[in-house]
Amino acid sequence: MPTAQHSDLASAGIIYIHAISDGVIAFSLFLIAAALIYLYRRRGETNAGESTLTTLFILFIAAIGLAHLASLAGLWTPSAGVEAVLKALAALLALTTAIVMWKLAPELLRLPSRDRLQAEVAAHLRTFEELKAARQQLEERVEARTKELAEAKQRFEIALRGSPISVFTQDKELRFTWVHNAPAGLVPELILGKTDEEVLPAEAAKTIAAAKRRAMGSGEPQQLETNFTLLGRKRSFYLMIEALRDEEGRVIGATSVAVDISERKANEDQLRLLLRELTHRSKNLLAVIHAIARQTASRTRSVEDFVDRFSARLCAIGCSHDLLVADNWHGASLRMLVEQQLFTYAQRFGEQIAIEGEDVILKPEAVHNLGLALHELVTNAQKYGSLSQPEGQIRIQWNFCEEASKLKLTWQERGGPKVVPPERSGFGRAMIESVVGRALDGDVKLSFPEKGVRCEIVIPAAQVTSRG
Structure with missing residues (x-):
């Protein structure tokens, strides 16, 4: 009896051990399956082989767990059929998993290991750092290049600002696409999108457009000068034209540099005019000098006398010439002309010599001839008239008469020796x-009353450029 009881107790203990073991194994397998499902979902991206293998493992583990639960239940309730079915299902899943695992083995072998992944991650990090450093260097180079371009642009704009240089670009239809420092009077809004024909006069536009088409067609730079009236003003430009190309070297339009040479052209025209005028006046002056030389020689008895008189008259011409040169041959002041011819007696101005009249600017022809007349009057007064005695006086005055159409200059001497009219006409009087009267196209009246020589010279207003 005790032996049977002892045997029953041992059997009961074994049953409990089986029950606990099956329960723990089933619970652990279900927990492993749940963990696999969790990891599978959290991992996200997987290929088809990994998904299939993971699913088979989960089903296999779940089937084994169910088999252990069935074995646990069979300890108290016999269910050999259910347990057999679950074991068969587990066996089928185990075989299927094994087959699939072997089939996927080559692909699974290609999956990176942890060390390999770490190495790849480290390599990627190094690559990332290198790319980061390269990016920083590139950004620094871009920043430096941007700064250089900004400085170059600033220098370009400073160089062209206020200069007569304009820069244009046009497309293949010769419509303006970009304008910098447009010519005076034009603004980019009036140029952009338009052609030369829409901006410039027809004839000039035709010539310029033809040059631009030649540049685009041949690829050879073109240069030309053109003159036209723009905004009511005559303008002159020097153009340099080249074909505009893209990165592949294809012609996409034309680029032009226009230099406004209007001022230079005007100066050249003025210079040519001045040269012609100078040539004309030089010829007239030489003719006057020649006449002076002839007349002086015919009225002198010695070489020394000729040299003295001729030199004095040349000095008078030179003084007038100096006044004209000082004002670029535009004319000379009448007051300065009178004061210059009487310069030797400047200390007597205001006392013995009175100069009166509103100052005027005479033309060069009038300056030369009136200077000669004043020289002859001064020379005569010095030898025979008011300047030969301390109490002698001279009054030179001028004013406009006859409704300001003529300028009348009067030379009046007083207090000198008694004047005796000359018996013959000397060179000075002639x-x-x-000479002076005809040269000025005016009237000259020279008289010799006893109280002093009087000379009236009437100068046409045409010989006066402006009033002082």
Whole structure:
């Protein structure tokens, strides 16, 4: 009896051990399956082989767990059929998993290991750092290049600002696409999108457009000068034209540099005019000098006398010439002309010599001839008239008469020796009455009253450029 009881107790203990073991194994397998499902979902991206293998493992583990639960239940309730079915299902899943695992083995072998993944991650990090450093260097180079371009652009704009240089680009249809420092009077809004024909006069536009088409067609730079009236003003430009190309070297339009040479052209025209005028005046001056030389020689008895008189008259011409040169041959002041011819007696101005009149600017022809007349009057007064005695006086005055159409200059002497009219006409008198009168296209009246020589010279207003 005790032996049977002892045997029953041992059997009961074994049953409990089986029950606990099956329960723990089933619970652990279900927990492993749940963990696999969790990891599978959290991992996200997997290929088809990994998904299939993971699913088979989960089903296999779940089937084994169910088999252990069935074995646990069979300890108290016999269910050999259910347990057999679950074991068969587990066996089928185990075989299927094994087959699939072997089939996927080559692909699974290609999956990176942890060390390999770490190495790849480290390599990627190094690559990332290198790319980061390269990016920083590139950004620094871009920043430096941007700064250089900004400085170059600033220098370009400073160089062109206020200069007569304009830069244009046009497309293949010769419509303006970009304008910098447009010519005076034009703004980019009036140029952009338009052609030369829409901006410039027809004839000039035709010539310029033809040059631009030649540049685009041949690839050879073109240069030309053109003159036209723009915005009511005559303009001159020097153009340099080249074909505009893209990165592949294809012609996409034309680029032009226009230099406004209007001022230079105007100066050249003015210079040519001045040269012609100078040539004309030089010829007239030489003719006057030649006449002075002839007349002086015919009225002198010695070489020394000729040299003295001729030199004095040349000095008078030179003084007038100096006044004209000082004002670029535009003319000279009448007051300065009178004061210059009487320069030797400047200390007597205001006392013995009175100069009166509103200052005017005479033309060069009038300056030369009136200077000669004043020289002859001064020379005569010095030898025979008011300047030969301390109490002698001279009054030179001028004013406009006859409704300001003529300028009348009067030379009046007083207080000198008694004047005796000359018996013959000397060179000075001939110069004053004939040469000066005809040269000025005016009237000259020279008289010799006893109280002092009087000379009236009437100068046409055409010989006066402006009033002082």
